[in-house]
Amino acid sequence: MSASRSLLEVTDLAKHFGGIKAVDGLDFTVEENSITGLIGPNGAGKTTCFRTIAGFHDPDGGTVRFDGRDVTGADPTAVVDAGITRTFQEARTFPSMTVFENLLVGAVGNRGEQLLSASLGPSQYREDERRAIEHAEELLAYTGLESVRDQRASELGVGERKLVEITRALMTDPELILLDEPMAGLPRDVTEDVIEYIERLRRDRDQTFLIVEHDMDVIMSICDRITVMESGTDIASGTPAEIKTNDRVVEAYLGADTDSGGAA
Numbered sequence: 371m372s373a374s375r376s377l378l379e380v381t382d383l384a385k386h387f388g389g390i391k392a393v394d395g396l397d398f399t400v401e402e403n404s405i406t407g408l409i410g411p412n413g414a415g416k417t418t419c420f421r422t423i424a425g426f427h428d429p430d431g432g433t434v435r436f437d438g439r440d441v442t443g444a445d446p447t448a449v450v451d452a453g454i455t456r457t458f459q460e461a462r463t464f465p466s467m468t469v470f471e472n473l474l475v476g477a478v479g480n481r482g483e484q485l486l487s488a489s490l491g492p493s494q495y496r497e498d499e500r501r502a503i504e505h506a507e508e509l510l511a512y513t514g515l516e517s518v519r520d521q522r523a524s525e526l527g528v529g530e531r532k533l534v535e536i537t538r539a540l541m542t543d544p545e546l547i548l549l550d551e552p553m554a555g556l557p558r559d560v561t562e563d564v565i566e567y568i569e570r571l572r573r574d575r576d577q578t579f580l581i582v583e584h585d586m587d588v589i590m591s592i593c594d595r596i597t598v599m600e601s602g603t604d605i606a607s608g609t610p611a612e613i614k615t616n617d618r619v620v621e622a623y624l625g626a627d628t629d630s631g632g633a634a
């Protein structure tokens with residue numbers, strides 16, 4: 371891989387809930403075009419970290435820099451506009467909408483806005499709508515989801531639903547996608563499809579990923595680098611091979627059997 375640069379830089383990040391220091395002095399970086407893992411035991415602060423980066427929590431300290439810009443404490447819409455989109459642990463597809471409609475919602479839904487914004491005039495709205503339709507058509511062709519374009523999300527299998535959800539995140543043209551436990555509840559053969567899709571997006575479309583995931587087989591096989599959290603802070607960062615053999619990580623999280631595929 372050629373010389374990389376940090377796309378996301380999290381420095382001394384803190385988020386406290388009363389006396390609970392959910393995130394406390396967290397440092398890590400995500401290199402451009404990498405797949406980076408964020409792992410750690412239950413309650414380590416991974417979700418709070420994601421939510422703080424994505425603008426759903428105001429940090430109590432530290433900075434988040436993205437693509438050279440300070441996005442610390444930016445609201446969710448500004449974070450999406452900066453180029454960061456997040457998927458959620460639980461499936462967020464709209465079951466009664468078609469695959470195509472689910473993608474269209476992603477054009478604005480990922481920003482937490484209404485589909486029809488009252489602030490837009492009719493001509494601006496039509497232009498945005500036209501662009502969103504074109505983008506959705508292009509993504510359907512790219513993913514092969516074209517064959518289920520007009521099916522309701524409720525009629526899809528879990529794997530296709532997950533692909534729709536990740537594809538919807540692409541509708542706002544993010545540089546960085548935060549994936550929150552993308553493999554949760556997926557059978558093993560489907561997991562392989564999702565891994566392939568993430569790797570393809572990185573390769574073909576220069577996407578960068580930060581992934582929270584408890585499935586260690588997935589994390590160790592897909593990630594270039596991994597940061598391990600414990601009690602709100604990073605206790606190690608490195609390649610999968612380095613992380614697997616890091617004494618502190620093995621003690622805090624992985625345990626003796628690093629090949630079990632289920633450290634949580």
Ligand SMILES: Nc1ncnc2c1ncn2[C@@H]1O[C@H](COP(=O)(O)OP(=O)(O)OP(=O)(O)O)[C@@H](O)[C@H]1O
Binds near residue numbers: 387
């Ligand atoms: N909104 C909140 N209010 C109060 N405490 C919270 C809130 N969100 C998280 N916490 C607490 O912060 C700590 C970190 O939680 P968080 O969900 O970020 O951990 P996690 O690493 O994502 O865990 P898991 O792997 O189980 O999802 C926990 O002690 C949790 O109970």
